[in-house]
Amino acid sequence: MGSLQELPISDAYVFTPTLHGDERGAFLEWYKADLFAREIGHPLNLAQANCSISRRGVLRGVxxxxxxxxxxxxxxxxxxSALDVIVDLRVGSPTFGRWEVVELDETTRKGVYLAEGLGHAFLATSDQVTCVYLCSEPYRPAKEHGVDPLDPELxxxxxxxVEPVLSPKDAEAPSLAEALSLGLLPDYGECLAYYAKLRSS
Structure with a gap:
């Protein structure tokens, strides 16, 4: 079935699936709704599924x-293969400003779950990388933000x-300190209240 383990940043998890292989290839269950609901405390609402194809050096996020x-x-x-990065952007969190790296690849087939309010980025480390995302809410451009993934303070x-290749939008994203001063970052207390609402429903 696989295992779901919480990372040092709360509300972020790494999923390690059980791989079944033989001469034909391999089989795995790459997502288990009941396991996620049990560990996280609520089901992952599936509102959108994204597929991202990137060449080596492409950096998407934060x-x-x-x-x-x-x-x-x-x-x-x-x-x-890609280096997946979770950043705690929740102002007031005990781990605010910290980040964790998980290597995702076609061999281990690991996955990463990150709750609302956490920042996400990844760097493509092979010639071509295909990543897929299950998202709890649809993309809303007016509600989406970014932090500079190359911010030296972060x-x-x-x-x-590796020479990172960024989109113009990501290259122009504010530093963590700038985003904080502009009031753009999520509030930890509001995130906790939202998680509690999800669990109660």
């Missing part, structure tokens, strides 16, 4: 959405020797 409603994500890598440890 992206997040206003809470409420926010957008929880479950991300896995179908082909290639200090994400991207691999040396």
């Amino acid at each position: 992206h997040y959405a206003d809470v409420p409603v926010g957008q929880a994500k479950y991300v896995t890598c179908l082909t290639g 200090g994400i440890a991207w691999p040396e020797g």
Whole structure:
């Protein structure tokens, strides 16, 4: 069935599936609604599914959405490999400004779940990478934001020797300090209240 383990940043998890392989190939259950609901405390509402295809060096993120409603994500890598990064952007959180890296690839088939209010980014580390996302809410451009993934104060440890390729929007994203001063970041208390609402419903 696989296992779901919470990361040092609360409300972020890594899923390690059980792989069944033989001479034909492999089979796995890459998402289990009952397991996620039991561990997270509520079902993951599926409102949108995204597929991202990137070449080596493409860096997407750090992206997040206003809470409420926010957008929880479950991300896995179908082909290639990527460094997936979760950033705690929730102002007032004990781990505010911290980040965690999980390697996603076509061998381990791991996946990452991150709750509303957490920031997400990934760096493509193979020639071509296909990642898919299950999203709890649809994309709402007016509610979506970003933080500079290369912000030295944030200090994400991207691999040396890789020249990141960013979209114009991501390249112009504010630093963590700028986003904080502009009042753009989610509030930890509001996130906790929203999680509690999801669990109670």
